[in-house]
Amino acid sequence: MALIFKTDIERGGAWRAAxxxxxxxxxxxxxxxxxxxxxxxxxxxxxxxxxxLASLPNLKAVFSIGAGIDHLLADPELPRGVPIIRMVEPGLTVGMTQxxxxACLMLHRSMIDYRNQQVAHHxxxxxxxPPENRRIGIIGLGHLGGEAAKALRGFGFPVSGWSRSRKQIEGVTSYAGEEELSDFLARTDILVSLLPLTPQTEDMIDAKLLSGLPKGASFVSAGRGRQVVEEDLLAALDSGQLSGAVLDVxxxxxxxxxxxxxxxxRVIVLPHVASMTNPATAVGSIVENIRRIQRGEAPLHQVDLEKGY
Structure with a gap:
């Protein structure tokens, strides 16, 4: 029995050791x-x-190294019937929560303005x-979004989330479905995107969606880049509809x-570093699922291919 591993070569040694x-x-x-x-x-x-992946005739499971699985769904020959398992591991979750x-604290505490003042020697x-006056909304209230929402509540922010289905998170207001999206946006001063990339979410963050936020709101993008219509985002920043953005994807x-x-x-650019999978803790999650499969049990965090996450 063998396992094939593919990621960037720089981190291969740490994974091999784990x-x-x-x-x-x-x-x-x-x-x-x-x-x-x-x-x-x-x-x-x-x-x-x-x-x-289709060239491996005895494949029992495919594990994504990252939280997203759009890189797998892009394969037209992706083998059907083989479980696809998304990465849910403590290191990745902690990193995204941090x-x-x-990002929210930087926007809340006017760090973009202070950076610009520094450049101008002003x-x-x-x-x-106060934090209770800054309403944060997380669009994509899955595992990562839920943990981030709970952490933000600890700083005194009113936090809500929007997702396809209703979530139950103490102290967090949950909005669900298209019919509740406009209400969610209207009460959001800092919008955080943690959406998975699916056909339904591609180009979702566009001029119409951004116009539903209160004027002067700000935006954190940590989901996937193809969810954002970038020209619409730039137009919202130029017009003052958005006061700032922290962009990682x-x-x-x-x-x-x-x-x-x-x-x-009005923008802070980061090179897709919001969170990185930690080999030491991620391998533990992979091993647990391999053992479950070997025992004939269903793996944890298996992707629903119809939903795309």
Missing amino acids: FAKQLPDVELRLWPEVGAAEEIEYAVVWQPPAGF FVVM WEEISQE FREEPLPKDSRFWDHP
């Missing part, structure tokens, strides 16, 4: 050294080449709103050097 420690009875193969394809029963991958809290205090990555986002005075 697998050797926690899964010593399974042979680890680092892509592109596939070996005998029929011996591979598990694949732990990020952006595998189209058709690669990022969302950091010293001036900016009045500060983009339609094209790396962000092209001629993108207006680089030099926009």
